[in-house]
Amino acid sequence: MQKHVLVTGGAGYIGAHACKALAQAGFVPVAFDNLSTGWRDAVKFGPFVQGDLLDRASIDAAFHQFRPVAVMHFAALSLVGESMTDPGRYWRTNVNGSLNLVEAAVHAGCMNFVFSSTCATYGDQDGVVLDEDTPQHPINSYGASKKAIEEILKNFGAAYGLNHVIFRYFNVAGADPEAEVGEQHRPETHLIPLMLDAIEGRRPALTVFGQDYPTPDGTCVRDYVHVVDLADAHVKGVNWLLDGRGNRAFNLGTGHGFSVRQVVDASRAVTNRDVPIIQGPRRAGDAASLVSGSDRARTELGWEPARSTLPEMIRDALAWSQKPGFLR
Incomplete structure (x- = not known):
């Protein structure tokens, strides 16, 4: 039986690499993307759904069609500078979109959720290596919006039993060594x-x-992490949840x-x-x-x-x- 995983932002840089890693691990990645920053040509490893997280109906339709065993959530606005000058857009897109996705997942009975968060939730804490117990004090709207999504997952875990893994990381770099997918942002900021x-x-x-x-x-x-290593961690996160190992946050860095x-x-x-x-x-x-x-x-x-x-x-x-x- 095929095991589908819904990958939001699956046409983007990290999402496309995660789709390849999922396919290599025996899953069927379903790339869900509005193509605002993603690339249709990057969807090579499974089905594509053009949809928007602010459109609940398109999310519900994807869950109904593919019945995924898990969600891997990458889709977000992620420019720190822009988040400081236009915070409303970040809260509306990142938080409202994620809330739609979480509610749709619970409604569909898809109770395994892997979330791509960020070390920006920790804020500016110089001279220390951040671990999962470091207090989170974001200093920009991007980090604050991601922290809010983490809280949503915890609340839905307590209320409905939504299983979740949270990954916090910062600078992702590199490309698929086989050059099937790579980094193409519009505009490029990395x-x-x-x-x-x-x-x-x-x-x-x-x-x-x-x-x-x-x-x-x-x-x-x-701290720079190779995108292939990052994708591998997210696949491990899916398997962690499918094995029933509980809710957990992980930092990913060197x-x-x-x-x-x-x-x-x-x-x-x-x-x-x-x-x-x-x-x-x-x-x-x-x-x-x-x-x-x-x-x-x-x-x-x-x-x-x-x-x-x-x-x-x-x-x-x-x-x-x-x-x-x-x-x-």
Whole structure:
């Protein structure tokens, strides 16, 4: 019997990689996406439903058609700067859309829910490796909206028995090493693809936002996780729930942070080319340092960030960006 998993945001960067990982694990991923930031061409591993989480009827129809055993929820607005200037859009899209999805899942009897959250729920807590017991004090509307969704899941778990796994992570990088899917945001905001675009001449230069943070070199520090490792964790999360192991939150990271300048230096070593740089001001809502440990994910899920080294993430992203027909 086929086991379908409804993957919201399944035409997006992380969602498409998760769909591939699900298919490789024997599931049938159903990509549910409104294509506002996703790509129809990224849906290669299972059925596609064009729908919107703010449209409850389209969600109900997907549950009725496919009867999924689990939901994997990626769909969200995720730009920190935009979330600070247009918070209403983030609360409306992320929280209202997620509430529609959760209610539809419970109504359909699909009681296994894997949620893509973020380390941005912790806020700016410098000098510590964040774990699952770290107090959550988000400093931007994006992180606050994700924290609110976590609370919704806990409430629905208590009221209706909705089983859920929550994954908190920050900077995702790299691409499928077979180059079937990769990173193509509109607009692109992630450091590594922006850096490669600058090297390849697709943009004039990389803007480094802020040089006076309380970090060793003054630039923001982040924990980077390879998208393939991240997708693997989400599949493990589905199996965790199907095995009846209960509700759990997991951080996903390497426990090692890298500054913007360190990432630039690593790219120079991989590509043997300099990165043109423009110095920019700080962006509102950016934390100085976010490093996410993953001891719980390692010990309980059996997860390892095996591909999550800077050279490997940069090499895989570079191979994807050099694929014939690539457009940014």
